[in-house]
Every structure is written in C-alpha cells, then in structure tokens.
Amino acid sequence: MKIEKAAVIGAGVMGSGIAAHLANAGVPVLLLDVPTSNGAGRNGLAEGAIQRMLKADPAPFMSKRAAKLITPGNTEDDLARLSEVDWIVEVVIEDLAVKQDLYRKIEAVRREGSVISSNTSTLPLAKLTDGLPARFANDFLITHFFNPPRYMRLLEIVASEKTRPEVVSGISDFCDRRLGKGIVMCHDTPGFVANRVGSFWLQCAAVEAIDHELSVEEADAVMGRPLGIPKTGIFGLLDLVGLDLMPKVDASLAAALPQSDAYHGVRRPWPLLDKLIADGYTGRKGKGGFYRLNKDGGGRVKEAIDLKTGDYAPATKPVLESLQLGKAAGLKGLVEHSDRGGQYAWAVLSQVLSYAASHVPEIADTVWDVDRAMQMGYAWKYGPFELIDRLGAGYVAERLAAEGKDVPALLAAAAKAGAFYRVHEGRKQFMTASGDYTNVPRPEGVILLEDIKRASQPLKKNGSASLWDIGDGVVCLEVHTKLNTIDPDVFSILETAIKTLEKNDDYKALVIYNEGTHFCAGANLGLALFAANTGLWPMIESMVEQGQKTYRRMKYAAFPVVAAPSGLALGGGCEILLNSDAVQAHAESYVGLVEAGVGVVPAWGGCVELLHRFASDPKRPRGPMPPVVSAFETIGMAKVAKSAFEAKEMGFLRADNEITFNRERLLADAKAKALSLADGYEAPEPIELTLPGPSGKTTLAFAVRDLLAKGVATPHDEAVADALADILSGGPDADMTEPVAEKEILALERAAFMKMVRTEPTLARMEHTLTTGKPLRN
Numbered sequence: 001m002k003i004e005k006a007a008v009i010g011a012g013v014m015g016s017g018i019a020a021h022l023a024n025a026g027v028p029v030l031l032l033d034v035p036t037s038n039g040a041g042r043n044g045l046a047e048g049a050i051q052r053m054l055k056a057d058p059a060p061f062m063s064k065r066a067a068k069l070i071t072p073g074n075t076e077d078d079l080a081r082l083s084e085v086d087w088i089v090e091v092v093i094e095d096l097a098v099k100q101d102l103y104r105k106i107e108a109v110r111r112e113g114s115v116i117s118s119n120t121s122t123l124p125l126a127k128l129t130d131g132l133p134a135r136f137a138n139d140f141l142i143t144h145f146f147n148p149p150r151y152m153r154l155l156e157i158v159a160s161e162k163t164r165p166e167v168v169s170g171i172s173d174f175c176d177r178r179l180g181k182g183i184v185m186c187h188d189t190p191g192f193v194a195n196r197v198g199s200f201w202l203q204c205a206a207v208e209a210i211d212h213e214l215s216v217e218e219a220d221a222v223m224g225r226p227l228g229i230p231k232t233g234i235f236g237l238l239d240l241v242g243l244d245l246m247p248k249v250d251a252s253l254a255a256a257l258p259q260s261d262a263y264h265g266v267r268r269p270w271p272l273l274d275k276l277i278a279d280g281y282t283g284r285k286g287k288g289g290f291y292r293l294n295k296d297g298g299g300r301v302k303e304a305i306d307l308k309t310g311d312y313a314p315a316t317k318p319v320l321e322s323l324q325l326g327k328a329a330g331l332k333g334l335v336e337h338s339d340r341g342g343q344y345a346w347a348v349l350s351q352v353l354s355y356a357a358s359h360v361p362e363i364a365d366t367v368w369d370v371d372r373a374m375q376m377g378y379a380w381k382y383g384p385f386e387l388i389d390r391l392g393a394g395y396v397a398e399r400l401a402a403e404g405k406d407v408p409a410l411l412a413a414a415a416k417a418g419a420f421y422r423v424h425e426g427r428k429q430f431m432t433a434s435g436d437y438t439n440v441p442r443p444e445g446v447i448l449l450e451d452i453k454r455a456s457q458p459l460k461k462n463g464s465a466s467l468w469d470i471g472d473g474v475v476c477l478e479v480h481t482k483l484n485t486i487d488p489d490v491f492s493i494l495e496t497a498i499k500t501l502e503k504n505d506d507y508k509a510l511v512i513y514n515e516g517t518h519f520c521a522g523a524n525l526g527l528a529l530f531a532a533n534t535g536l537w538p539m540i541e542s543m544v545e546q547g548q549k550t551y552r553r554m555k556y557a558a559f560p561v562v563a564a565p566s567g568l569a570l571g572g573g574c575e576i577l578l579n580s581d582a583v584q585a586h587a588e589s590y591v592g593l594v595e596a597g598v599g600v601v602p603a604w605g606g607c608v609e610l611l612h613r614f615a616s617d618p619k620r621p622r623g624p625m626p627p628v629v630s631a632f633e634t635i636g637m638a639k640v641a642k643s644a645f646e647a648k649e650m651g652f653l654r655a656d657n658e659i660t661f662n663r664e665r666l667l668a669d670a671k672a673k674a675l676s677l678a679d680g681y682e683a684p685e686p687i688e689l690t691l692p693g694p695s696g697k698t699t700l701a702f703a704v705r706d707l708l709a710k711g712v713a714t715p716h717d718e719a720v721a722d723a724l725a726d727i728l729s730g731g732p733d734a735d736m737t738e739p740v741a742e743k744e745i746l747a748l749e750r751a752a753f754m755k756m757v758r759t760e761p762t763l764a765r766m767e768h769t770l771t772t773g774k775p776l777r778n
Helices: 013-024 044-055 064-069 079-084 096-109 125-129 134-138 165-177 194-211 216-223 235-241 245-256 262-266 271-278 321-329 331-336 340-358 367-378 384-391 393-402 409-417 449-455 488-503 525-533 537-555 572-579 606-616 625-636 644-650 663-678 694-709 715-728 742-757 760-772
Strands: 006-009 029-033 070-074 087-090 115-118 140-145 154-158 182-185 291-294 301-305 312-314 421-424 427-431 437-439 465-469 474-479 509-512 561-563 567-570 582-586 589-592 658-660
Touching: 006 013, 013 029, 013 044, 013 064, 013 070, 013 140, 029 044, 029 079, 044 064, 044 070, 064 070, 079 096, 087 096, 096 115, 096 125, 096 134, 115 165, 125 140, 134 140, 140 165, 154 165, 154 367, 165 182, 182 367, 194 216, 194 235, 194 245, 194 262, 194 340, 194 367, 216 235, 216 301, 216 321, 216 340, 235 245, 235 291, 245 262, 245 271, 262 340, 321 331, 321 340, 331 340, 331 384, 340 384, 340 393, 340 409, 367 384, 367 427, 384 393, 384 409, 384 421, 393 409, 409 427, 427 449, 449 465, 449 474, 465 488, 474 488, 474 663, 488 509, 488 537, 509 663, 525 537, 525 760, 537 572, 537 742, 561 572, 561 663, 567 572, 572 589, 572 606, 582 589, 582 644, 582 663, 589 644, 606 625, 606 715, 606 742, 625 694, 625 715, 658 663, 694 715, 715 742, 715 760, 742 760
Parallel strands: 006 029, 006 087, 029 070, 087 115, 115 140, 154 182, 474 509, 509 561, 561 582, 567 589, 582 658
Antiparallel strands: 140 154, 291 301, 301 312, 421 427, 427 437, 465 474
C-alpha cells in the first residue's frame, strides 16, 4: 500500500499536529476544518493552525519548509478533494453523531481503496462504523496518535474483523517506517491500552497522595525516577498535559467501563482540582497548576500547592528516607520502607500493577504490548510487567495475598514461572497469557544492539566504549559513558576499531551508534574541569591532540565510517558526524558545535570541517569570506539544529545524508549505508581552504563589537569570538592567494582551545554548566 497523499480533517491541536508530522515525512497533506465566516477566509481554522505551528515551541515541524506540504481547506468547499488522497485521518470532536455524519460525506467522495481512520481515544470502533456501508467498514480502522504527534512514538491501532488485512498491514508499515511510530495493536476496549492503564495510574496516584498526606513534591519524587518514570511524576505530568483534560478523560473512561472495573474504585470528587480549573490554573498552558512560577517582585520562584489547603508555597526538595533507600537498594527497598513515601509507592504500584495484569489479554494480546504502550505513550522506562519483574513476580503476588487482595491469574502464573520476561538462548522472551514463553517480536528489518549484546561478546571493551560485530563485516562502536560523552578511553576503543578493521579482511565498515537517549553530548566536561582546577594542563592538551589525531585517522581510514546519531550530538559528538564518511541520522537528532557556550572553541576538527562544508556547498555564496562568516555565526552563537532536517539546512549534515524516522530502524539503515560504501571505497583527500587572513578577522571583530554594544554579547563572548575568528580566518599568516592546509587550521584549533581553557571566565562557564545544566553569560 502506497500513501502518497493524505488528508486530515480537524485542525485542532491534535489534527494539525498529525498533519505536520505527515508533512515532516514528505507527504503532501490536505488539512480541512469547518468553514469560517469571521473575515479570516473560509479556510481560517486550517490556515491559523499552520501559522501557530510555525511559531510553536516545541516545534511540530522538523523544518519550516515542511509547512509548504500542507494545503489548508474546509469541509464544505474542499471535501471532494478527498478523492485525491490515499489516507484520510479524522480528528474531529468526540461526538459519535458528528463523526458518523462526516463519515457518510467522506464515503460519498473518497476513491476506491483509500483508507479512513479515526484518532478517537474514547469511542469504540464498532459504534463508529455501525450502520455505515461495508466498503467503508472494510477500509476503516482507529489510529490513535499521542500528543504531540511528532515527539510521541506510540501509535495504537484498532481494527475490526471487517477491516481488510492489507489496510492494517499497510498503515502499520507506513506509520512505522515513514512516521517513526511504534505500533501497538489494541483491542476495541475503552481507553485502548496506554490511556486505560495510564488513567488508572494518574487517578490512583493522586488519590493515594492525598490519603498518605504527601506533598506535591514528595509524590512526584516517589512516582518519578525511582520507578523509571519521567521526573514530572504525577502532578508535574498533569500540569504538562493540562488539568482541564483530566476530568474529561476520567468522565469518558468511567462512562465506558463496567461498574465492576477497578477504575471506579480510584475515582472520587476532587474539589481542589475543580477550583484550580475554574480559576484558570489549568497547568503550564494556563497560570500554573499544582506548580506555578511566582513572578512577584520580578523574580521567578517555583511554588507548589498544598493539597489540603490549596495554598501555594515555594517548592522544596523532598526529604524521605524511603527515597534514599530506593537509590541504594532499588525499587524493592523503596516499597518496603515504612515511611509515608514507601507506603505511598506500594499503595500505588500494588494497584496499578495488579490492574495491568488483570486486563491482559482483554486490552491487548500480550504483556509486551502493554509494556511497549506505556513506554512509548507515557515515557515509562519500564512497563508495568517489567516493573513487576524488578520487584519480583513472586514478591508482588505474595504481598498482595498477604494483604488480602486478589492476585490476578496472570501474575500468579508469572510468580510460579519466575518472571514475565527471561533471556533464553540469547533471546529476550515474554510469558504469554497461556503461560508459555515466546520471543519478543521485532518488525522485519529491525536490528537492535541490545539483541546483539545478549547473544554475543564484544570484540573489545573498556569502561567507556565497546566494539561489537553486527554481522556482514560491519563493526559497531558503542559509547556508554554518562550522556555518552567522550574521554580518552573512548579514543582508545576508536583506535582499536581502526586497527581491527585495517588488519582484518573480514571487516569492511564501521558504524558509530548507541541505544542511549543521546548519541554524544560532547567531551567529558567534568574531566576537563578537574584537570584545569588541578593544573594538569598537559593532560588537557594531550586529550585535545589525541582527539584530533584519532578523528583524522578515522576520517582517512581505508574503510567507510557511518555515524548514526539520535538525540544530542553536540560538540565532540557533532565532530564525529563531521568527520564521518556518511551520517544516517535519526530524525530527532539535535546537532551543534556548542563549545562557545562553555568558553572554548571546537578543537577536534569541527572548525575546519564546517568551513569545508560551507566552502564546498554549491548552493552557498562563493569566495573566501562567506564560508568564514557562516561558520563564525554557527559556532560563535552555539547554534543547535533541532532536527536532522535542520541539521542539513545548517550544514552539520550533507545534503545526501539520509534520515531514519523510526529509532529502532536506525542501526539497520546505518549498517546498510556502510555496506553500500564499502565496495570500491576510497578515503577522501585532505582539505585545503582559501581563507581571508587578518583582514577577515578584522571584519568579524567589527561585527562582535556591534553585538557587544547592543548588549547581545558579553565580554567573554568577545574573547571567545576573537579566538574563533583567528581559527576561521586562517591565522595571522593566511593569505587569500595561498590555500591553507587542514593541519594548519587544526594547530590553530588546539592553540585557541588551550588559550581559552586557561581563563577564569571559561572555567566559570564550565562549572556553571556542570552544576546547573545551563550556560553562563559572563
């Protein structure tokens, strides 16, 4: 099934977000809503949605250019244009009558074989198609995206026995490969999977926080990181999604569920929530919620609400022994502690985990489906069944029984078997509803390093990085430090990789990749700051020189190197990309040379490589000065691309570098790219650049002084810019009539870095960044 053009009906936050993500994938989209008559034109709702998205942060578009793929329209004048599209996504109000009326109009104009889906999260598929023609039912399914569609990986799909199998497989494959979604097939039950379990968790955790007399901060601390849940916890999450949404979801789910469902047992009136909503405290989108920023007196003080009185006070860091024990002894240590934090953790987990275990296979076929849904839809690190295994299935079952609570049959079976998950013959398996174990499924074409690591041993490993044979003569270098930062041990493994591939004919390509949240956040800043504070300047200089030599060896090796970033690729991580033969980037890659933010300059070839990119780009202005100005702005302002598409526009990626939308397909795509380069591979020629020399540096200095006068730049920004300008202009001896070799620019990089790292303002920037995670303007 080919999806070459799509339509989205409903230009609200969700509908417009789906349209934007289809456009991100290069699919032309028709965005329709009801016609307006307020002077904005009949397409005002759709046009307004596009304009809002262009200004939104976080951005729904991966590049502003994608907005050009969306055509606004309305449901009266443009409905006939649905005959042009392959997939129609309905995202209108959750009203059955409204939806069915729209479906009849769609059915009258759509072309044969086109697919229709609803983004509903509350209405059963059976009711949506009731009374509609068989042709419509055959081409209809539910595709439940999570908000925001660009960033949330989960897509829940619900099909009926009438839905054509090729519709299900075709939409699943398209959304997997082109939109980057993780597909979970759900049964046609209220709330499907993620919102069924997630809503129970939210209700239960809020109620138990009140009953156990926890503060908002304490509840979020317990329900957050100790469980592998984002640090927003419960109340921070409610603020994020909007307090006014909770009563609507609650009412809808409660109305759809039978009275026997345990969800009704965690519901109760909540006057505080009602008052907050009525007063405009709807969360981050309003005046605040359970947390708010008090800006009285010109400050920005974070305050938290008292769940009893409704009064705000400055937020405080929770002090609970259970939290400390949880860090030391793990999740079981937390739930076994007798303080209110430990009691609260068990009160919530015992109910949520039991609820999840009670509803398989009702809501989905397998525990794997439920765990995946919670991981991708609610950003849990561990799904509910993985959490049970972390506590011990036997432990959870025995404690529930000892407290006189029902033990779900599935949990009892896991307790008897030992766990919901196991590793068998190098493969991860899960327990089925029948009690047997089966391999965790992987979509066709997916290669995951975690699977390779279970079934094999590394070729080489130290505390910072490892080398893995990923088959077909391709070696994978995995960095596994904190934030995957670079230190001398990473260079050591990279050197080993180069030697291994050069000496062993069985290997022919290298992929640099990991499955952490981030590709590489740059150099190990803590190590550099320690060395500076203890006067170990030779150690810093050695690390700079080692990085240059190792990256050069990698670039000019006799085999292709493909970098496969996802998440942050900053500083030294960006320089890996710049020095690789090709980049296979995950769409959500955030790339930049940010060294100026901590008071230094790129020194592992970032300056010379970016200059070369700009100088050799046929679409950019020619001559010695334009590449210098572009690189100076990009590096000096520490610009960061907020997607792989922006990284191409900014020059961090080449125009021919390829982009993968599904994170789980990134390694396979990178491996295929590496193999495609291996046959007949020739290393690149050394770089020579024509640079303007002192006159160019003077021009850049004038621009910086202007920014300083306007208050845009700080005094230390000027110092960093001066060092950067010296590199990019080619140094004091450069002349436009003589090309500058890359080794000369690398020497300038080293000298400028060592000059800046010895200054007090730079050390202050480094320390501030390490302490707060934010840049210091000094």
